[in-house]
């Protein structure tokens with residue numbers, strides 16, 4: 085996109101701090117829905133979240149067990165590779181650090197997997213250190229199914245395709261394994277501030 089785009093949206097939205105919009109992105113107050121397939125509707129009594137793979141023991145939480153963990157309120161800017169950015173989105177959920185607490189592993193990579201079959205890969209260190217959450221509320225309300233309810237991953241420092249909707253598990257892997265979009269040419273890491281959209285970026 086030509087650089088004029090930022091000025092254009094900036095002048096239409098004087099309250100938007102242009103320094104918070106990564107290169108090539110534009111501000112939107114909307115919340116677009118981007119899904120590669122139909123929205124799954126898994127009943128909560130059949131739902132669980134699992135950490136498995138190269139770990140000393142599989143960990144699983146039911147819906148009630150997830151809600152019983154310490155919760156955090158998160159305010160974050162999100163950036164979709166299709167070029168929209170949304171500022172100050174608010175979420176409620178559990179830090180991935182909490183889920184990883186006590187997990188022994190040699191793995192350095194994670195595949196997030198979902199109801200519906202979507203996957204995405206993220207370095208384990210990017211899910212630790214207070215930078216990633218498993219969230220179930222958006223804007224104070226239960227997360228809409230279209231936006232990933234009951235539970236999605238939130239990794240706001242990477243492009244939003246890494247924030248897997250309808251999350252059911254994190255599989256820790258020794259080898260890095262490209263996920264759904266990464267296998268179609270999206271960047272393996274996806275830092276919006278370095279504009280890592282595609283493998284060649």
Ligand SMILES: Nc1nc2c(c(=O)[nH]1)N[C@H]1C(S)=C(S)[C@@H](COP(=O)(O)O)O[C@H]1N2
Pocket residue numbers: 115116117118119120121164165198199200202230231232244245246247248249250
């Ligand atoms: N399970 C699943 N998660 C997904 C996707 C998907 O198709 N399936 N799309 C990704 C992409 S490309 C983006 S931009 C965001 C969109 O989230 P939203 O629909 O809540 O805006 O979800 C990401 N997580």
Ligand SMILES: [Mo]
Pocket residue numbers: 118164165166244245
């Ligand atoms: Mo996206």
